[in-house]
Amino acid sequence: MDHGSPTIENVFGIGWLDFNLSNIIMTFVASLIVFIIAVIGSRNLQRKPTGFQNFMEWIVDFVKGMISSTMDWKTGRRFLPLGLTLLMYIFIANILGIMFMVVYDGELWWKSPTADPGVTLTLAVMVVALTHYYGVRLKGTKGYIKEFFSPIPILFPLKIIEEFANTLTLGMRLYGNIYAGEVLLTLLVGFMATGAMETVAGVVPALLWQGFKLFISGIQAFIFVMLTMVYMSHKVSEDH
Amino acid sequence: MLDPRLFILNAEMGFNPGSMIIQFVMFIILLALITKFAWRPLMNVMQEREEHVANEIDTAEKNRQEAERLMNEAQDELQGTRQNAQKIIEDAKETAKSEQQTMIAEAKDEAQRIKDNARQEIEQEKERAVQALQEQVGTLSVQIASKVIEKELTVDEQQKLINEYLEQVGEDK
Numbered sequence: 001m002d003h004g005s006p007t008i009e010n011v012f013g014i015g016w017l018d019f020n021l022s023n024i025i026m027t028f029v030a031s032l033i034v035f036i037i038a039v040i041g042s043r044n045l046q047r048k049p050t051g052f053q054n055f056m057e058w059i060v061d062f063v064k065g066m067i068s069s070t071m072d073w074k075t076g077r078r079f080l081p082l083g084l085t086l087l088m089y090i091f092i093a094n095i096l097g098i099m100f101m102v103v104y105d106g107e108l109w110w111k112s113p114t115a116d117p118g119v120t121l122t123l124a125v126m127v128v129a130l131t132h133y134y135g136v137r138l139k140g141t142k143g144y145i146k147e148f149f150s151p152i153p154i155l156f157p158l159k160i161i162e163e164f165a166n167t168l169t170l171g172m173r174l175y176g177n178i179y180a181g182e183v184l185l186t187l188l189v190g191f192m193a194t195g196a197m198e199t200v201a202g203v204v205p206a207l208l209w210q211g212f213k214l215f216i217s218g219i220q221a222f223i224f225v226m227l228t229m230v231y232m233s234h235k236v237s238e239d240h
Numbered sequence: 241m242l243d244p245r246l247f248i249l250n251a252e253m254g255f256n257p258g259s260m261i262i263q264f265v266m267f268i269i270l271l272a273l274i275t276k277f278a279w280r281p282l283m284n285v286m287q288e289r290e291e292h293v294a295n296e297i298d299t300a301e302k303n304r305q306e307a308e309r310l311m312n313e314a315q316d317e318l319q320g321t322r323q324n325a326q327k328i329i330e331d332a333k334e335t336a337k338s339e340q341q342t343m344i345a346e347a348k349d350e351a352q353r354i355k356d357n358a359r360q361e362i363e364q365e366k367e368r369a370v371q372a373l374q375e376q377v378g379t380l381s382v383q384i385a386s387k388v389i390e391k392e393l394t395v396d397e398q399q400k401l402i403n404e405y406l407e408q409v410g411e412d413k
Binding site: 028060123 | 258260263
């Protein structure tokens, strides 16, 4: 992992405006793959589903189940597209780094976009912002503010802290899991590259770790969407 | 041992606000496009199927009730028909019985009449025969008498006899 990121700094002469080209490319790739899968899966839809449509409907039902377990389906149905997109996007983004990583000129180009805290925190901030937006929209400004002072007003500071804690943990959990996976995978591959004996010794652990990382990718995508829905239900549900 | 540079890398991986903004925008675009092109149609199809199934169940239930109603109706109809048939058969039996009795009675009457007629005829025949016989007996007896009388009667005696008869006739008057 002795490589940096392809970063362009100080664009347009603005001091803080940095671009990580790897992140941009990888999120674009992930988005493209998710879009292609979803569009192929929902092409030629039939009332009696076959093949790929079955798979897509299974995903829809899966996310539907997640939403139903946290809130009323009548309020929750509007979050179904968000949940579906998040689930597929994060899962695809997670497994992008399993297959291979591309290092060019000492800079890491191809990796999981979710192995970057910026990417995951962007998603987390977006999700938490959306919960606030829907909290205001569905319960009114008064109901939304009242939520911060219930059940007892003294909890107000804690509630404020909770919002930031939620955002941070939501993003950092995903980042940490995927980044740790990639670090270990890189170390294993680096170890295998040092000699023939090491290659033989490293094959099984590398395979096992890739399999485990695939599992982690699915679990983390599920957890992210599940927590999104839980936070959402805290903000939009009438009683909890 | 872990490469110490690994930990330096963490510091290198700072936040890049530019790429964060681009990623955010990209995700929103993905969300909008994918919702329009994939999730909406998919959800619509699933919704439509759900409604279709619900409709089918409703229709099936309705059809079942209709079938039950029709079956009950048919049962009732059958019951009525059976009763009707029973009634018709009973009526027919009744009619046949009364017809039979009437016929028997008529036949008896007829027989009685024929018997009476025959008896009457026999009676008449008998009377006629008796009469004929009487006449014949009378004639015969007169012939026999005349034969007997022819042999023994003299003229005087004959005269005397005739007179006697004449007298008698006169007395009878």
